[in-house]
Amino acid sequence: MRERDLVGRQGVFIAEGEVVVRRLIGSARHETLSLLVAEKRLAGLADAIETLPDGVSVFAASQDVMDRIVGFPIHRGILGLGRARAAPSVEALLDAVSKEAGERALVLVLVGLANHDNVGGVFRNSAAFGADAVILDAECCDPLYRKAIRVSVGATLVVPFARLPHRADPLAPLVAAGFSPIALTPGGETPLAEMTRPARVALVLGAEGPGLDEALVARCRSVRIEMAAGLDSLNVATASGIALHHFAFR
Numbered sequence: 001m002r003e004r005d006l007v008g009r010q011g012v013f014i015a016e017g018e019v020v021v022r023r024l025i026g027s028a029r030h031e032t033l034s035l036l037v038a039e040k041r042l043a044g045l046a047d048a049i050e051t052l053p054d055g056v057s058v059f060a061a062s063q064d065v066m067d068r069i070v071g072f073p074i075h076r077g078i079l080g081l082g083r084a085r086a087a088p089s090v091e092a093l094l095d096a097v098s099k100e101a102g103e104r105a106l107v108l109v110l111v112g113l114a115n116h117d118n119v120g121g122v123f124r125n126s127a128a129f130g131a132d133a134v135i136l137d138a139e140c141c142d143p144l145y146r147k148a149i150r151v152s153v154g155a156t157l158v159v160p161f162a163r164l165p166h167r168a169d170p171l172a173p174l175v176a177a178g179f180s181p182i183a184l185t186p187g188g189e190t191p192l193a194e195m196t197r198p199a200r201v202a203l204v205l206g207a208e209g210p211g212l213d214e215a216l217v218a219r220c221r222s223v224r225i226e227m228a229a230g231l232d233s234l235n236v237a238t239a240s241g242i243a244l245h246h247f248a249f250r
Contacts, residue, residue, distance in 0.1 A: 013144040015080035015154065022048050023154035024080045030157055031083045032056055038063050038077030045078060082157075084144055090135055093162040094177040097132045105200045106131050106247055107179065109170050111216070112139045112207040113236065119143055120151025121237025122205065127155035129244035134159055135174070135202075138166040171219055174202040181220040183212055184243050186232040188224030192243060195223050197250035203243055208236050 012033065015024040018041070025032050025048045034057040037045060042060055049058055067073050088096070097105050108131055113119050119141055126134055134143075140163070141148065143156040164170055171181050180198035184205055204220055206212035225234060225242055234242070 017076040020154035120148040123152040125241040129248040183220035188222035
């Protein structure tokens, strides 16, 4: 269960809990390698297990044995080992979004988000409000890290994503694909509530603390979330939910 034990091993990752494991099993973007299930949870997962391809091992154990395997009392009782399939390039992902979503599309661009809770929260919001894809720069943490998957309730297994190469311009492929970059920042020129949605939105989010680079913001339309006096910022996952809700229903 220690994430460092999986780093660099053919892209494998851990999914925890029934909802997340069901999303892994049903995902066309990732491969289910094996399951470890507490005996008392087998019946409730039987329908999903029946859909697994031949050759996928399902191990059943008593709760006591499972706790000893994992190293702590694991109340969820269901674990899945998955392997990520090759991720598309940013350009290929945007091309797929354009074909599937047509003229009205919404993608997120994450710049420098190194906190797994925040990345998981952003993906959960992306799934909730129908974002078509997430683009991550090279400094963002792995959306398939165990904690990010758990916080997202499996949304990182469902929402398509791609990663930019190191030092790549995060806006160039979006502009080339016809997206309007909109930077969410406390100093944004336009209140979010007054922002008219372009047909194709690329919502750009930066890490808490440093935020987005000023030169990057200058190349975007910038918006801010208005709030009570004395406060100027929100947790990035919370801010993403507010902004996604705004653009999803405009």
